[in-house]
Amino acid sequence: MKLYVIGIGPGGADQMTPRALDAIRKSDIVAGYTVYMDLVRDYIGDKEILQTPMRQEIDRCVQARDAALRGKTVAMVCSGDAGVYGMAGLMHEVCAAYPELEIEVIPGITAACGGAAVLGAPLMHDFAVISLSDLLTPWETIAKRLDLAAQADFCICLYNPSSRKRADYLQKACDILLKSKAADTPCGTVRNIGRDGEQHAVCTLAQLRDTNVDMFTTVFIGNSQTRVIHGKLVTPRGYENK
Amino acid sequence: MKLYVIGIGPGGADQMTPRALDAIRKSDIVAGYTVYMDLVRDYIGDKEILQTPMRQEIDRCVQARDAALRGKTVAMVCSGDAGVYGMAGLMHEVCAAYPELEIEVIPGITAACGGAAVLGAPLMHDFAVISLSDLLTPWETIAKRLDLAAQADFCICLYNPSSRKRADYLQKACDILLKSKAADTPCGTVRNIGRDGEQHAVCTLAQLRDTNVDMFTTVFIGNSQTRVIHGKLVTPRGYENK
Numbered sequence A, B: 001m002k003l004y005v006i007g008i009g010p011g012g013a014d015q016m017t018p019r020a021l022d023a024i025r026k027s028d029i030v031a032g033y034t035v036y037m038d039l040v041r042d043y044i045g046d047k048e049i050l051q052t053p054m055r056q057e058i059d060r061c062v063q064a065r066d067a068a069l070r071g072k073t074v075a076m077v078c079s080g081d082a083g084v085y086g087m088a089g090l091m092h093e094v095c096a097a098y099p100e101l102e103i104e105v106i107p108g109i110t111a112a113c114g115g116a117a118v119l120g121a122p123l124m125h126d127f128a129v130i131s132l133s134d135l136l137t138p139w140e141t142i143a144k145r146l147d148l149a150a151q152a153d154f155c156i157c158l159y160n161p162s163s164r165k166r167a168d169y170l171q172k173a174c175d176i177l178l179k180s181k182a183a184d185t186p187c188g189t190v191r192n193i194g195r196d197g198e199q200h201a202v203c204t205l206a207q208l209r210d211t212n213v214d215m216f217t218t219v220f221i222g223n224s225q226t227r228v229i230h231g232k233l234v235t236p237r238g239y240e241n242k
Helices: A018-026 A034-039 A057-069 A088-094 A111-119 A139-151 A169-177 A205-209 B018-026 B034-039 B057-069 B088-094 B111-119 B139-151 B169-177 B205-209
Strands: A002-007 A029-033 A048-052 A073-078 A102-106 A127-131 A155-159 A186-191 A199-204 A217-221 A227-229 A232-234 B002-007 B029-033 B048-052 B073-078 B102-106 B127-131 B155-159 B186-191 B199-204 B217-221 B227-229 B232-234
Touching: A002 A018, A002 A057, A002 A088, A018 A073, A018 A102, A029 A034, A029 A057, A034 A048, A034 A073, A048 A057, A057 A073, A057 A088, A088 A102, A088 B232, A102 B111, A111 A155, A111 A186, A111 A199, A111 A217, A111 B102, A127 A139, A139 A155, A139 A169, A139 B139, A155 A169, A169 A205, A186 A205, A186 A232, A199 A205, A205 A217, A232 B088, B002 B018, B002 B057, B002 B088, B018 B073, B018 B102, B029 B034, B029 B057, B034 B048, B034 B073, B048 B057, B057 B073, B057 B088, B088 B102, B111 B155, B111 B186, B111 B199, B111 B217, B127 B139, B139 B155, B139 B169, B155 B169, B169 B205, B186 B205, B186 B232, B199 B205, B205 B217
Parallel strands: A002 A073, A002 A102, A029 A048, A029 A073, A127 A155, B002 B073, B002 B102, B029 B048, B029 B073, B127 B155
Antiparallel strands: A127 B127, A155 A217, A186 A199, A186 A217, A227 A232, B155 B217, B186 B199, B186 B217, B227 B232
16 A cells, blocks of 8 residues: 655666665565666666556556555656656655555756756756746746746756757747846756766857757756856855855 | 766665765775765765855855866765755856866755655656845745746745745745745645655645744745645646546
8 A cells, every 4th residue: 555656867777766776675566657768777686667648647556555555565666856847746646535545755966956067066056946837837837937037046957948840949048048047148958967878068048049958858947146157157155255 | 177067866876876875985085074974874985075054155166176177087966956055057167277177066856856755746746946045145036937937837846945044034025925825735844855854744835834843944836736645745737627
């Protein structure tokens, strides 16, 4: 009667915690989106697998819940952190009518932290995390959050910055940010964080506006203090002003 | 000539990544704030230790840098993630004049992710991370960010919500948030995340205003959609509306 919702981190086994690995080992059934399952294939062994394609999130959680109700221990695997655009929330919602089910969320390294480390230290001060996907959120809400986050001089990390149907969303987002942030604000992109083919780039906000990114990319936008030191993005905390 | 800046996660060895552990093993010298060093004592063995008290951040980074310049491999250990209110940024700043030094930032699980997992799933949608410490940041900047983050209906995670000298800062922060967020917005606190004596509580924003917290506590404030399911904080992503 136990459900683990597990963040496995960016990808490689070297960035998954022992706690996450241990929960997979303890489980009878492992569930998750196909791509993420491949990342932990070595640890699944001959366990039963519940595999569902992208965009079948509710089905995936319901199947996992129903298996747990049959007495199985189930691991729901998410990339990054289970609690940041992962399955932790939906699993709680889907299990709301079954208080007898114990749900344990196991955190992992989310793309904001994994990608920031690749770029240097862009999120050293207050920051906002915003998804540009309007599949589940009206664009007006996203636009308002971008606008206010820029006014607040937050460092900003963008998840889901683009997809085939939303090719111009990063451009639209940058246009909003440029109302309050300088065109030369240092920015960065990281693609395939912690996986084979990891790539990163540093640019200005004006350049970012005209950059093509895909759904495997996480985008970082500095605050007014962020600078580039030897190719790395660095947002000071303010020690040097003390 | 190599410096690792390592996030060791919330505390226990089971939430530190193999990559972090491997970097400590590869290092000749381990540096860090006393409390965090104790958390990794078992992995340090007989390596040289550079230990500095709290508030000596610049000295700590300079000592680590100088050791690296003498040809040593140095691990600078941070709790949580090295890139979120950690040492990654300051290390890059302190080493700016020494491009021959290679700095590798290794991410860890930050309190936003670790604490969210304890509470359920409060950060499932767009969120802002704000430190209430005004040691390095003017209170006016913090107040403005709180106000705009609340207007944007972000979920909010507060680091450093209190200290002996700043006993009323959480109250002041809640008063700002209450201008835009409902008094019954679900909130939560987690103390000693992932360590002995971990404690958590769920309350409303109005109740949070009158809660005493200490510097070992991380605070979570929901957005307008966040609700409590069997004692857990859950922010929906919106799947059920599709």
